[in-house]
Amino acid sequence: MKKEKTSQIKQIGLAIAATFIAVGCTDSPIVSTLLTNDSLAQANTAEVSGEPNPTDLATNSEVIEFEVCAAVDSWQRPSESEQAKRLGQDARYAEALSGNEPENSLKMASSQFWDRQIISFTTYGLSARMEPINLSGLWTIEDELESCYELELTEAINVGDRAEAWLLNQQITSLQWDGSRYVMTVAPVSVGMQVVQFERADSLETLPLTVVTASGQPVEVASGDWQ
Secondary structure (H helix, E strand, C coil): CHHHHHHHHHHHHHHHHHHHHHHCCCCCHHHHHHHHHHHHHHHHHHHHHHCCCHHHHHHHCEECCEEEEEEECCCCCCCHHHHHHHHHCCHHHHHHHHCCCCCCHHHHHHHHHHHCCEEEECCCCHHHHHHHHHHHCHHHHHHHHHHHHCHHHHHHHHCCCEEEEEEEEEEEEEEEECCCCEEEEEEEEEEEEEEEEEECCCCCCCCCEEEEECCCCEECEEECCCC
16 A cells, blocks of 8 residues: 555656646756756767767778888988088079078978978979979989889879878878878888878868878878979
């Protein structure tokens, strides 16, 4: 009998709470408690569902195959004096780099290529490739890069099917496409360089490439496409 009365009291309490909710009377302590608990449950559910799931991220990422078409493990960037001597032998470089014009594109490009460890390309042209080679210090090994520029490969780059990246004092370990950008993971090395090419999964004018180390440290990328 005692259990039946307790059950009836619970049912009456639930009915009263339901009535208050139906007529909009939410000032009751009983109803407020019910609504608060329900709201907290919904908020917790929303918070959990909004957190990125590492498993989902890994599942959504597409592994991109890549080719290291040139690698020179012994390459070292020339000294600044060696670089200045090399560029000074070309009248065009000598004049541009000695000028004081802040908007000098060749001078800005020289500074950009000299300081970067990752240079990306979505276009190819012989003269347009020689500028970054000279300005980055890769002129010391330019003959060893020729295998990357066979006709079939350069045509694929120019029509947007293939992309290229130079890794200076870095080595590639993996490459993925996450749906909006390429994520290249690299490992720093004291000497050496690589030329990496891969088929593109995007159709953008500018290559959406992000480069990070295994620990997640970003590595700045410079575009080598001649402006």
